[in-house]
Each structure stands twice: as structure tokens, then as C-alpha cells.
Amino acid sequence: MMKDVKSPKGKELSKPLLKRLTDYMWGKLHSPIYVEDMASKSNMSTFHFARSFKKTTGHSPHKYLTTMRLEKAVSLMENDDISLADVASESGFSDQAHFTRVFKKRMGTTPAAYRKKLKKSA
Secondary structure, three states, X not given: OOOOOOOOOOOOOOHHHHHHHHHHHHHOOOOOOOHHHHHHHOOOOHHHHHHHHHHHHOOOHHHHHXXXXXHXXXXXXXXXXXXXXXXXXXXXXXXXXXXXXXXXXXXOOOHHHHHHHHHHHO
16 A cells, blocks of 8 residues: 555654753854754654654754854844944854855845845934
8 A cells, every 4th residue: 555645654742842942053153053953852853853844844954054143144144333244143044145045045135235224223
């Protein structure tokens, strides 16, 4: 008997586990975070973890992490004293160019233009 390939597989992550994982991600946001490490902390295989994470949050671990990094970057950009290169670094992006590409793709504008708009509205 063949299984329906489209049927949802995997269990959702428990709320306490998801909280531990998001706390871990926030704590290490400035450095590389690997799905394998999160899977290990969850006592799951990488594949099973990624599937369960997406089922729980609606996003892949990578997309969720990128969203967290962008949230941190936006909050850091409110401070004019920190350069965009430092914002990128502190938010966990590999460099300012990578940060700019991801920011523009998700936010529809560059970090510099966003910061300029923030200044005007303040």
C-alpha cells in the first residue's frame, strides 16, 4: 500500500522545546547557527528536526533565523552611532553586502535608505 506523499509527517515541537531553541538562537544570533546543532539539542535527526520546526512555526529553520537576524538589525539601526557594517556583524550576517541583499529582498529597501527614513520620522 502506497502512502500519500502529501500527508503531513513529523510532530510539532513542544512549546518548551521551541522556547529553548529560540532562546538559543537569540543568544547566538551574532555567530553561525547550524540546523545540525539545533537538531542535536532537540535529540532529533537534522531532517526530522527541520520538518518538525517548519510544521510548528510555518517556516524553515533558516528562514526563521533570518527573520530573527533582520529584527535585531532593525533594532540596532535605530542607533546612529553603530555603522551598518557593525549592524550586519552583530546581527549574524557574514558581511555588509550579504546583509544588504537579504534586507533589500525582505524589506524592499536598502539598510541605508531604511535608516535614512527612520531619521526623518524621528
